[in-house]
Amino acid sequence: MNLIPELGFSWRPLTASDSAEFQALANRIEDADGLPYRTSESEIFDLFNDDAHMRCIGGWKDDVLRCYAFVRIREANLTHAMCQGGVDPQYRGIGIGGALVAWLTDTAKGLLETAEVTSEDTKLIEFYVEMGNAELEYHLNGLGYQWRRSFYDLRAPLISQPSYVELNSLFSIEPWQHFTESEILEVENRVSYEQRQRSPQSLATWLAGRSDFKPEWSFVAVDNRADRPVIAGFLMASAYEQDWQVLGWKEGNIDQIAVLEEYSAEPLAEALITATMRAQFKDGMNHTATGLSSTNASGALGIYKNLGFETVATAKLFSLSV
Numbered sequence: 439m440n441l442i443p444e445l446g447f448s449w450r451p452l453t454a455s456d457s458a459e460f461q462a463l464a465n466r467i468e469d470a471d472g473l474p475y476r477t478s479e480s481e482i483f484d485l486f487n488d489d490a491h492m493r494c495i496g497g498w499k500d501d502v503l504r505c506y507a508f509v510r511i512r513e514a515n516l517t518h519a520m521c522q523g524g525v526d527p528q529y530r531g532i533g534i535g536g537a538l539v540a541w542l543t544d545t546a547k548g549l550l551e552t553a554e555v556t557s558e559d560t561k562l563i564e565f566y567v568e569m570g571n572a573e574l575e576y577h578l579n580g581l582g583y584q585w586r587r588s589f590y591d592l593r594a595p596l597i598s599q600p601s602y603v604e605l606n607s608l609f610s611i612e613p614w615q616h617f618t619e620s621e622i623l624e625v626e627n628r629v630s631y632e633q634r635q636r637s638p639q640s641l642a643t644w645l646a647g648r649s650d651f652k653p654e655w656s657f658v659a660v661d662n663r664a665d666r667p668v669i670a671g672f673l674m675a676s677a678y679e680q681d682w683q684v685l686g687w688k689e690g691n692i693d694q695i696a697v698l699e700e701y702s703a704e705p706l707a708e709a710l711i712t713a714t715m716r717a718q719f720k721d722g723m724n725h726t727a728t729g730l731s732s733t734n735a736s737g738a739l740g741i742y743k744n745l746g747f748e749t750v751a752t753a754k755l756f757s758l759s760v
Contacts (some may be wrong), residue, residue, distance in 0.1 A: 441537045447497040452506060454486040456496065459503040463526060470527035473568065474751070478680040480649035488512075488646050491553075493545050497534065504529050507538040509546045509563075514630070514639040516553040519546035519563045530573075539565075539577040547760050562757045569752050583756040588732040591751040592742050593689070596719040596726060600745070603709040608663045609670070611706075611713045614656035617669065619645060622658065625669045629696040650676040655690055655721075657713045659697065659706040671697030673710035675718070690718035692728035707741055715745070 440449055452460060457479065464477040485492075485508070494508035507523035521542040525534045546563040553561070565583065567574050605611070614622070620641060627638040655675035661668040674694040682688050692714060697706045715726050728747070730738055 447499050449497050452494045452496040457482045463503045467524040475681040484647040505534050507542050509542050513643050517559045517561045519550050521565050536577045561760050564757045567754045578756045583758045586755050586757045589753045590730045590749045592747040593725050593727045593750045594746040599719045600712050600715045603712045610660050611709050612658050612660050614653045622672050652677050655714050655717045657710050670701045671706050675714045687724035689725035689727050690723045
């Protein structure tokens with residue numbers, strides 16, 4: 439694990455006991471790169487307490503954590519290894535970034551080889567690249583990674599409380615708390631399989647990483663035509679309060695929205711988005727934000743734009759088939 443030995447770094451696995459140093463390094467990187475968010479202590483905690491298969495290393499210089507890299511494979515998607523790393527701004531341009539990308543690629547290959555999936559499944563190593571990170575793109579291109587799709591950050595101002603979306607009287611938007619997590623997860627697993635061919639999540643995986651989750655901003659779309667209500671879709675929202683000082687305002691975030699295919703003719707997505715915008719406005723938020731993949735942007739982007747959202751940033755997903 440002694441990457442670039444001539445630089446005199448001390449390398450070792452990172453654990454939960456390194457959370458404070460990890461967060462401090464992540465925040466220095468985010469500040470130097472002008473990113474509109476800050477990694478929180480709870481997010482670092484969630485990272486180390488996730489049920490994912492993970493490898494995480496750090497490079498120390500003068501008893502200070504100066505770089506990190508981690509790769510993880512979620513139980514819900516054993517064919518995808520997601521990689522992330524960063525280098526202290528004071529130590530850039532001396533080869534650490536390229537070495538971390540190479541280490542992540544080799545480590546991800548090893549983890550994917552042990553994943554319990556069928557031989558026909560395509561295995562991918564993935565990196566998200568923030569807009570303007572040309573150095574990371576350079577390293578990825580050199581190793582054969584390809585730009586697969588883009589992600590858009592969208593934001594809408596909450597100047598006034600949005601109007602309700604009119605629904606057929608047999609449908610309704612209900613508070614998240616009126617349903618069990620298992621009931622909502624059943625819909626998530628159906629959507630994930632039908633739209634993305636992903637394996638079902640366990641309840642433990644579904645509940646992981648929820649430290650910023652706001653159930654009072656989250657809603658469920660319900661079909662009331664049968665004897666008992668049927669969940670047709672849901673919206674999950676969070677508040678990343680650690681980002682507000684950097685942004686200069688308060689905003690809520692739509693983390694996930696899903697509607698079953700058989701309800702695509704109904705304006706349930708619009709109704710769910712409007713419901714969370716109204717709840718966030720009531721709680722004093724200045725904006726609502728979300729992220730959207732280019733793979734499903736055609737219809738969803740139009741819905742968001744009609745509700746006042748605009749694209750404010752983009753990121754790229756690079757992947758390598760193994």
